[in-house]
């Protein structure tokens with residue numbers, strides 16, 4: 001099995017630019033194909049309840065045209081469950097969502113929402129969709145993921161990205177410990193949110209981390225470098241850290 005650290009490119013904010021004018025461009029599906037050509041191992045797309053960026057039509061076209069796996073990010077709602085079951089993406093990552101948030105502000109409370117999540121995880125798994133839970137790097141959340149039978153967790157790196165100095169080092173330790181605990185319990189470990197060329201290396205160097213999902217920064221860099229080069233540089237930074 002290829003142990004190379006995988007890169008999932010989140011294309012949400014290509015859709016943000018498109019929706020700014022209500023035009024048909026830039027097309028997130030075209031961005032996904034360019035990212036794949038540049039070395040992305042997967043594409044992540046977050047269909048939010050308010051459709052502020054990715055739309056249902058984007059998910060339909062990604063499902064039909066993608067040449068690499070689709071990681072469908074979704075809130076834990078019946079609406080999103082039904083859409084996931086309709087398109088049966090390679091993976092579904094369950095994320096917390098609040099309409100008033102500018103972006104994801106924290107991890108899913110898998111422990112506190114256990115009763116709500118259990119049937120959803122079962123339904124997605126029964127449909128052959130690989131479930132991931134976007135959680136804080138904590139033992140309680142890892143324990144809940146184990147009890148829910150989720151094969152994957154994605155550790156929220158947002159706080160690590162916002163902190164500096166000793167506080168950032170402490171958060172990195174917390175992420176590394178959570179990754180080790182999850183892997184020890186047979187769960188595949190991913191990580192993401194807020195990662196850039198400058199902060200990705202310590203996260204990429206965590207041996208139990210198998211995949212990084214990165215979007216906003218790459219789409220920003222694409223304005224200056226082009227999306228292909230933006231992805232290639234992140235790919236290189238991840239490989240250099242291993």
Ligand SMILES: CC(=O)[C@@H](O)[C@H](O)COP(=O)(O)O
Pocket residue numbers: 010012013044046048073095102103104134192193194213
């Ligand atoms: C869960 C996460 O950190 C991202 O994958 C999520 O998509 C962020 O939401 P926006 O893309 O709407 O900023």
Ligand SMILES: NCC(=O)COP(=O)(O)O
Pocket residue numbers: 010044134154191192193194195213214215216217
């Ligand atoms: N789950 C994290 C993700 O898909 C991308 O997050 P960001 O890089 O856009 O912050």
